[in-house]
Amino acid sequence: MTDVASPGPDPRSAIYVRGTFVPPAPPPGSIVGPLGWSRRHLFSSPANIAVTIFTILLLAWAVPPMLDWLIFNAVWTGENREACLAPEGGKVGACWAFIQAKFGQILYGRYPLDQRWRVDLVAVLFVAGLVPLAIPRVPFKRQNAVLMLTAFPVAAYFLLYGGLGLPVVETALWGGLLVTLVVAVTGIVASLPLGILLALGRRSKLPIVKLVSVVFIEFWRGVPLITVLFMASVMLPLFLPSGVNFDKLLRALIGVALFSAAYMAETIRGGLQAIPKGQYEAAAAMGLGYWQSMRLIILPQALKIVIPGIVNSFISLFKDTSLVLIIGLFDVLGIIQLNFSDANWSAPNVPATGFIFAALVFWIFCFGMSRYSQYMERRLDTGHSRH
């Protein structure tokens, strides 16, 4: 190769050997850069051109008025409805001043003002416990999980409800995001282990365990959540002796947990059925007992497969929390709707503003859960899935 690389051709030879590589020519301008990208993705065929143009027109038609309403014409500050009324002959957008005035209620409901630090503290503890648990690199996962499942609920109970020297704040005063998160988190945390047990029970060879699991799952899957909550709030008081009052929030929590456990059980059963029989047999051949093989071999694989299903259940549970409205508990949506009845904030644009804000709150939480589940799927992907 040194001969070839020698500078210049030999003048005595007719053979011309190029000493360096020809530098690659840049690709034609029509297939790179923004132009190439849009040609490939937006204008590759007459049909695509039509769809692209239609979509651009649709956005041009819809987005500017939306931004006008949401931002440019919106009322950001004000004391009462007067601020949110359209000026004479003018237009007015969203009434964010309403959200601002009711923001405390949207977060805490009617939780007493001077006690709200307790809710804040629980939120801080929750985030401090959850974030290290959610980031894979952070060590002490087991200890952290045990703390979150034992110490945190106890601390949260005493902080939110009271006792141990703190004044009691009845659950009737709780509301807003507090209620949404308490119901959703309790439902999520209780439904996963319950669901696993029920799924295993349904596939068990023990007839009574199997029967109980099947009956439980089919009963709770067969009734609408709204019926469960309604029964819990309207019928239960009639069956209890007079004067015995079963906390409404507790009723809702139990109802939601049992209800979502039934759905969770069926999701997990799907995962269990997807594990090839060979895995069960291999576990048995290793000399593992039932619980060992479930814990070490089957469930880790089954749960991984059904992550999308599990998160789907979590998200729908999170959104179902709004149904507690029918038993007189006010979640984010409920407290916003309730405040529509405040005559001081009665203006044409207030309901729309409130609903949009509620949608935004729900979307943030559900989108967060969805993204995290996709991240976990990628992380736990061991090459079994078909791409």
Place this chain on the structure above:
Amino acid sequence: MIVTSVAGASAATLDDVKAKGFVQCGVNAAGLQGFASPDDKGEWSGFDVDICRAVAAAVFADPTKVKFTPLTAKERFTALQSGEIDLLARNSTWTMSRDTQLGIVFTGVNYYDGQGFMAKKSLGVSSAKELSGASICVQSGTTTELNLADWFRANNLQFNPVVFEKQEEADAAYDSGRCDAYTTDASGLYSIRLKLANPDEHVVLPEIISKEPLGPAVRQGDDQWALIVKWALFAMVNAEELGVTQANVDELKASSANPEVKRLLGLDGDFGKSIGLAPEWAANVIKAVGNYGESFERNVGQGSPLKIARGLNDLWSKGGIQYAPPIR
């Protein structure tokens, strides 16, 4: 089940209330403008809420000793029957079936409501009888729809109902000009007017075509408690009649020579004792929520964005039908 729980709850409510230290009061879970709604701080306020506070003031001399249970329309009577609440002040219409068949008893009428009409000013009508041939927005499946048909038939008028499943839909349709007029309970008309894009272009017509007496209710079988709730409202009405207000109640208590005022404020006779309360029970009610007129104006009248006229709810001596038996 209903029977046993009612029997169980017939024990003296006043003693229970005193023992637990607060009145448990059922209010509208959906909120109703002017009647029960949370303010910016999240405290309940409104005309119905004032009844709860008045009873708390009568019993404890402290209007804050009340806890609110937000109730839906379906839950409200069960909650009262089962003893979950002591008092229901949730814009409930007093009807014979409710009074007789549900194990509850209405103690009075704090608001005489009735179905009314709202129309566009541009129509130029000043009476519902001029609405012949008009299209009218109404919510379906309610007594409102039936009352509307009855009234137009009785008056030999033509009309064109535009029916909606939900109140919000009917509101929006009226606002967008689908109908010439809108009908619902009169108190509702005023609150809907606030949500219209141009409230000044609409007018509430004077005709009221149905009777909707709204009032507080308690469980059957506890006469003492029913009397307390009944007379808390009567005390407010009597106070208005006698000119006793939140501002001057202490002054009148010290100086008034009017025997009626003296009886009301507990300086004469032992009317408080006869219902198990302190002698100044009525003075405490007035100090807490004001007299009937003050509570009305503050929550739904001129002092509120609703600006509902007194109308039927004015005192009998001023052309209304609010009338309280005398304290003597």
